[in-house]
Amino acid sequence: MIVEMRAGASQEQLDAVISRVHSLGFEVLLNVGTDKYVVAVLGSNTGQVATDAFAVLPGVASVTRIMRSYKLASREFRPGNTVVRVGGVAIGGPNPVIMAGPCSVESEEQMATTAQSVKASGAVVLRGGAFKPRSSPFSFQGLGDQGLDILRQVKALTGLPVVTEVMDPRQVAEVAEVADILQVGARNMQNFALLRELGRLRQPVILKRGLSATIEEWLETADYLLAEGNDDVILCERGIRTFETATRFTLDVSAVPVVKKNSHLPVVVDPSHAAGHYELVPSLAKAALAAGADGLIIEVHPNPVEALSDGLQSLTFSDFGRLMDELKALGEGLGRPLQTLA
Numbered sequence: 001m002i003v004e005m006r007a008g009a010s011q012e013q014l015d016a017v018i019s020r021v022h023s024l025g026f027e028v029l030l031n032v033g034t035d036k037y038v039v040a041v042l043g044s045n046t047g048q049v050a051t052d053a054f055a056v057l058p059g060v061a062s063v064t065r066i067m068r069s070y071k072l073a074s075r076e077f078r079p080g081n082t083v084v085r086v087g088g089v090a091i092g093g094p095n096p097v098i099m100a101g102p103c104s105v106e107s108e109e110q111m112a113t114t115a116q117s118v119k120a121s122g123a124v125v126l127r128g129g130a131f132k133p134r135s136s137p138f139s140f141q142g143l144g145d146q147g148l149d150i151l152r153q154v155k156a157l158t159g160l161p162v163v164t165e166v167m168d169p170r171q172v173a174e175v176a177e178v179a180d181i182l183q184v185g186a187r188n189m190q191n192f193a194l195l196r197e198l199g200r201l202r203q204p205v206i207l208k209r210g211l212s213a214t215i216e217e218w219l220e221t222a223d224y225l226l227a228e229g230n231d232d233v234i235l236c237e238r239g240i241r242t243f244e245t246a247t248r249f250t251l252d253v254s255a256v257p258v259v260k261k262n263s264h265l266p267v268v269v270d271p272s273h274a275a276g277h278y279e280l281v282p283s284l285a286k287a288a289l290a291a292g293a294d295g296l297i298i299e300v301h302p303n304p305v306e307a308l309s310d311g312l313q314s315l316t317f318s319d320f321g322r323l324m325d326e327l328k329a330l331g332e333g334l335g336r337p338l339q340t341l342a
């Protein structure tokens with residue numbers, strides 16, 4: 001349930017609403033808008049309380065039940081777009097953000113050359129996994145702590161903010177020291193212990209859509225982060241399982257406008273994991289931008305043939321440069337020029 005206060009409602013009036021929420025046994029999450037407070041009343045059986053319990057209180061403008069299964073991620077809770085700021089980059093604002101880099105951190109040289117190249121082409125965030133969630137335990141699992149050290153060095157070298165995956169709640173503090181954005185991989189979308197831990201951070205999180213998750217289930221998991229007080233949540237569509245086998249996953253382009261309509265959170269698209277093949281990545285990237293994505297996250301490798309993971313879907317530097325030229329032109333055409341570094 002959402003209790004919207006009138007513009008200019010007093011602190012006492014707000015406090016009275018909050019104490020009524022508590023006296024009914026529910027919890028409060030406060031959204032401080034530009035000119036008014038919005039109080040989310042959270043609990044498993046708020047449906048049993050009449051909206052009048054709040055509507056009668058002074059200073060209350062309206063009381064609305066959120067009929068969706070996700071609450072805090074919904075536009076009903078927060079009508080304006082959430083903009084996530086990291087370094088000089090804003091995700092969810094008027095200018096789409098391009099993030100690029102290898103699937104896995106493999107060496108300092110690999111990361112440094114990739115970072116310099118994608119930066120020169122116009123990427124504003126660097127990606128690279130130190131801890132890798134591989135389908136098989138016999139596949140390369142990432143360099144772990146050594147990978148984090150490499151990310152730290154390359155960040156210092158290029159100034160690019162870094163996004164990297166965290167797989168375990170026990171790793172959150174360590175990864176958060178290096179990462180500007182922490183990535184929850186598709187396979188961990190419903191790792192609730194991890195989400196709660198990340199919710200207690202005050203650092204941006206990219207929440208990838210699970211391989212077989214509906215948009216509703218995905219937004220419910222975003223609520224885990226938001227309910228712990230972390231507002232800096234970025235959603236990432238990365239392809240879902242369908243009957244189609246011509247691509248690794250099926251990019252659900254529809255997810256972009258659906259999320260934009262129903263949620264205030266920014267949504268970016270990962271065309272690389274959806275496509276599974278480098279030849280398909282540019283088309284999916286352009287489709288996602290045209291559909292209104294707030295950004296793209298693209299795998300790029302200095303020598304994809306030698307990549308320790310996801311080489312087949314990784315772009316070379318020159319392919320990425322060409323794609324960036326097309327994305328810049330497309331962004332201009334859409335009236336949404338790509339974000340550049342300040």
Ligand code: PEP
Nearest residue numbers: 103185186187208238273
């Ligand atoms: C990745 O970003 O390299 C990755 C493993 O992505 P996903 O979780 O979407 O499969």
Ligand code: MN
Nearest residue numbers: 103299309310
């Ligand atoms: Mn990958």
